Amino acid sequence: MGSKFITFYDLVYTLDEKTGYYLNSTKRKRLHRSIWEHHNGEIPEGYHIHHIDGNKNNNDISNLECMPAKEHAYLHGKYLENILKMKRIQVEGQKKAAEWHKSAEGSEWHKQHYEKHKASLYKTETKKCKYCGIDYEVVVSKANLYCSNKCKSKARRESGVDDVTKNCEFCGTPFTSNKYQKKRFCTKSCSNKGVVRLPQLKNKDAL
Incomplete structure (x- = not known):
C-alpha cells in the first residue's frame, strides 16, 4: 500500500482504499489519468489508462498505457478470472491434502517417514x-x-543479568539483588533489626 496522499502539480490526490486508485476530490480525476495527460495530452474518448504491471501504486509514465475501454475491461476480467482460478485450485489442493493425510495411505506414509528418520531425530x-x-x-x-x-x-x-539495585528497608543503603528474589535488606544485621522495627513503625502509624 502506498502513501495516503500524493501531490502532483499542486493538486492533492487521496488514496481510495476501496478502488486502490488515487483521486483528486476537486476535479474528480484519478492520478494515473492526470499523469498520462500531462505527458501525452487529453485522453481520447472511449479510452482508458492501464497500469501495465497491474500495480495501481506505480504511476510512473512508463507503466501507463492508453487503450480502448473494451480491451481494458477484458484485460482486467482475465486477470480477475486467473486470480479466482488460482485461489480455487489452492483451496481444493489444501482440502485434498488434508483428506489424504487422514487416509490409510497417508497414515502409512507418515509411519514409514518416522521410522526412516527417527534415528536422526533422536541422535x-x-x-x-x-x-x-x-x-x-x-x-x-x-x-x-x-x-x-x-x-x-x-x-x-x-x-548478574537479572540484578537490580534496591534500597535497604532498614538503613536505606543501596544494594544489588536478583530482581526475582524478595530480598529487602542489605545485610543480615539490617534484616534482624528491620524485622523487629517494621511492625513497631506500623503500630506507630496506626496511632
Missing part, C-alpha cells in the same frame, strides 16, 4: 556442562549448554 551427543564441567548426554541441539536446569539457573544468577 545424541556428549557435551560438557558450561557451569559445572561434567559430561552429559543430550539430543543434538545447540541450545543445550547445561546438564540441568539447576546449573542453568545458577549460571544465570552468577552472570
Whole structure:
C-alpha cells in the first residue's frame, strides 16, 4: 500500500482504499489519468489508462498505457478470472491434502517417514556442562549448554543479568539483588533489626 496522499502539480490526490486508485476530490480525476495527460495530452474518448504491471501504486509514465475501454475491461476480467482460478485450485489442493493425510495411505506414509528418520531425530551427543564441567548426554541441539536446569539457573544468577539495585528497608543503603528474589535488606544485621522495627513503625502509624 502506498502513501495516503500524493501531490502532483499542486493538486492533492487521496488514496481510495476501496478502488486502490488515487483521486483528486476537486476535479474528480484519478492520478494515473492526470499523469498520462500531462505527458501525452487529453485522453481520447472511449479510452482508458492501464497500469501495465497491474500495480495501481506505480504511476510512473512508463507503466501507463492508453487503450480502448473494451480491451481494458477484458484485460482486467482475465486477470480477475486467473486470480479466482488460482485461489480455487489452492483451496481444493489444501482440502485434498488434508483428506489424504487422514487416509490409510497417508497414515502409512507418515509411519514409514518416522521410522526412516527417527534415528536422526533422536541422535545424541556428549557435551560438557558450561557451569559445572561434567559430561552429559543430550539430543543434538545447540541450545543445550547445561546438564540441568539447576546449573542453568545458577549460571544465570552468577552472570548478574537479572540484578537490580534496591534500597535497604532498614538503613536505606543501596544494594544489588536478583530482581526475582524478595530480598529487602542489605545485610543480615539490617534484616534482624528491620524485622523487629517494621511492625513497631506500623503500630506507630496506626496511632
